[in-house]
Amino acid sequence: MAFTEFRPLDDKSLLEYIKATPSLSSKIGNKFDALTIKEVGDGNLNFVYIVVGSSGSFVIKQALPYVRCIGESWPMTKERAYFEALALKEHGQLCPDHVPEVYHFDRTMSLIGMRYLEPPHIILRKGLIAGIKYPLLAEHMSEFMAKTLFYTSLLYRTTTEHKRNVAEFCGNVELCRLTEQVVFSDPYKVSKFNHWTSPYLDRDAEAVREDNTLKLEVAGLKSMFCERAQALIHGDLHTGSVMDTPNSTQVIDPEFAFYRPMGFDIGAFVGNLILAFFAQDGHAHEGNDRKEYKEWIWRTIEETWTLFHKKFTALWHQHRDGSGEAYLPEIYNKPELQ
Amino acid sequence: MAFTEFRPLDDKSLLEYIKATPSLSSKIGNKFDALTIKEVGDGNLNFVYIVVGSSGSFVIKQALPYVRCIGESWPMTKERAYFEALALKEHGQLCPDHVPEVYHFDRTMSLIGMRYLEPPHIILRKGLIAGIKYPLLAEHMSEFMAKTLFYTSLLYRTTTEHKRNVAEFCGNVELCRLTEQVVFSDPYKVSKFNHWTSPYLDRDAEAVREDNTLKLEVAGLKSMFCERAQALIHGDLHTGSVMDTPNSTQVIDPEFAFYRPMGFDIGAFVGNLILAFFAQDGHAHEGNDRKEYKEWIWRTIEETWTLFHKKFTALWHQHRDGSGEAYLPEIYNKPELQ
Ligand SMILES: Nc1ncnc2c1ncn2[C@@H]1O[C@H](COP(=O)(O)OP(=O)(O)O)[C@@H](O)[C@H]1O
Ligand SMILES: Nc1ncnc2c1ncn2[C@@H]1O[C@H](COP(=O)(O)OP(=O)(O)O)[C@@H](O)[C@H]1O
Ligand SMILES: [Mg+2]
Ligand SMILES: [Mg+2]
Ligand SMILES: [Mg+2]
Ligand SMILES: [Mg+2]
Ligand SMILES: [Mg+2]
Structure with missing residues (x-):
């Protein structure tokens, strides 16, 4: 399963995506057995998946080409993920203590992998x-x-x-x-x-x-x-x-x-x-x-x-x-x- | 003589350039005999040639990669000609009565051909x-x-x-x-x-x-x-x-x-x-x-x-x-x- 063009992920395809992406799979020690994937989805615009394994975790945020809380009737460029990744990296360089680290960015998939801000956050x-x-x-x-x-x-x-x-x-x-x-x-x-x-x-x-x-x-x-x-x-x-x-x-x-x-x-x-x-x-x-x-x-x-x-x-x-x-x-x- | 890369013009090469450029040569009815070419050169930054023939005229403005009135010791991108041409065209569309018409633009040569504002201008x-x-x-x-x-x-x-x-x-x-x-x-x-x-x-x-x-x-x-x-x-x-x-x-x-x-x-x-x-x-x-x-x-x-x-x-x-x-x-x- 290749990800050479954009498609919205679900739990299953996200797992494939992680397996195919070393910068992500290495974060969970390449162990896929005890993996839990949970979509958080309390944001207004995008989809956020929390990925937790036995030896690591991260968050995946994907932008779809519309506004999540309204639906496909309000189209919105998924290129926003590119600018979010740019800004996260720049903010991270300027103020690393207060910005989650970016592990991975995929412009085609409008997808960012970043540090999971674990509870009690x-x-x-x-x-x-x-x-x-x-x-x-x-x-x-x-x-x-x-x-x-x-x-x-x-x-x-x-x-x-x-x-x-x-x-x-x-x-x-x-x-x-x-x-x-x-x-x-x-x-x-x-x-x-x-x-x-x-x-x-x-x-x-x-x-x-x-x-x-x-x-x-x-x-x-x-x-x-x-x-x-x-x-x-x-x-x-x-x-x-x-x-x-x-x-x-x-x-x-x-x-x-x-x-x-x-x-x-x-x-x-x-x-x-x-x-x-x-x-x-x-x-x-x-x-x-x-x-x-x-x-x-x-x-x-x-x-x-x-x-x-x-x-x-x-x-x-x-x-x-x-x-x-x-x-x-x-x-x-x-x-x-x- | 091709003009596939940038070079500063002089009276002679300018004539070749005009002959090779229909949008310019047509302005002087393709007549090259009684042509006069004169560099005006009272500007601060660029070179301006007035080209007058028996049945038409135009002006050629070329940007060189430095500030004319200072010399090569003050480098200045010749890409300025591109922005000048963009602005001349936009101004010309918005206010044609008060902006000389652009006949030709060559980004490689940083060169603009435009209406000659003849005397008494x-x-x-x-x-x-x-x-x-x-x-x-x-x-x-x-x-x-x-x-x-x-x-x-x-x-x-x-x-x-x-x-x-x-x-x-x-x-x-x-x-x-x-x-x-x-x-x-x-x-x-x-x-x-x-x-x-x-x-x-x-x-x-x-x-x-x-x-x-x-x-x-x-x-x-x-x-x-x-x-x-x-x-x-x-x-x-x-x-x-x-x-x-x-x-x-x-x-x-x-x-x-x-x-x-x-x-x-x-x-x-x-x-x-x-x-x-x-x-x-x-x-x-x-x-x-x-x-x-x-x-x-x-x-x-x-x-x-x-x-x-x-x-x-x-x-x-x-x-x-x-x-x-x-x-x-x-x-x-x-x-x-x-
Ligand atoms: N790095 C993270 N760690 C933990 N939870 C996160 C992280 N990023 C986002 N979330 C959760 O996902 C929700 C939506 O994320 P957010 O980036 O605000 O998306 P949106 O752009 O849709 O508003 C947040 O309110 C938060 O609960
Ligand atoms: N379209 C034109 N018609 C007649 N003379 C012109 C024209 N454009 C420029 N000139 C002459 O060339 C001189 C320099 O042109 P200008 O565009 O001001 O160059 P610079 O960018 O070097 O200041 C002007 O002062 C004017 O005398
Ligand atoms: Mg948000
Ligand atoms: Mg947001
Ligand atoms: Mg001037
Ligand atoms: Mg000028
Ligand atoms: Mg601004």
């Missing part, structure tokens, strides 16, 4: 619902954002490297368009895919659609999102793209990666923490009013920003004589300008 | 020095800028087309870098290629180098120049890139074309008119104090902006229900938002 969004504290979350996420955003910006890079990368990621246009639609357009008009808690929030949803000041503000942000190639952003950095234990923070799923304003990542992550903060009241019950947990979330929001600011400016200072072309040392490295 | 900068009035200049240049900038922006285009074009023009990185250097960096530091009227302006040049407020402002503009893909700009729209008669305005030399902030073109053109305004005192003599001419320049500056604003917003209004994705009709086409 869970999706951060689920942890926030369960009320689990992650004392290192702000530290780790500020580290991830500071490193990935700084090192891919013109504060570190030459414009030559920058344009080469921007040109490459321009191929990820369909995923950008999805964000343009669901973040910058759909909420401000009547749209098939909008949903909210109806009828309770009907008036609020309508108020957003009717708020002209907000809509003009959003148009400015959308222009920047479409036009400004500031740094390689993750592009989908909500709490569903982070897997955590109290000691470990891992950022997954950068298939929306593109050169865009840095604020989009920082805002997505912090914005999702703010949502989690307000959602706590809904999770409160007699034994736990979630008051203390809300305080922890609030502190985490503050610390994420403070630490991000500190780490980012420290990287900038550290590389102030480097090859970044936004602020040339000869012009800007003067005590009065620091 | 002269370079606008020379006209401004000679004190010639161009009553239609503001009308024509505002037309050129409004059309080329509007139709290549997200006010008219989809983000899919936009990204495809941005990716293509990312190849023109070397020319962008030249602008980054000579416009956004060199003036603010001591640099080999800076020159000014010394010693008279020594203090002024130094003041620019020491002005920290200005330099921080310029850093912001440079970031936008390097990062923001707003529209396909000409990129070198000074008065040396415009050829004029009192009835005709033709924009040449877009080899610096790239997706950048629109303001860079508008500012370059208006800024050069402002320079010309202040330079008039140096051209004044007993018979002509240039006072009236200065007033004409001033009016032209005002009109260029007023007409640009008017034409640009008219295009926007005209295409408000079109496929441009910056302001979706469903969200923004409401009377209160016009």
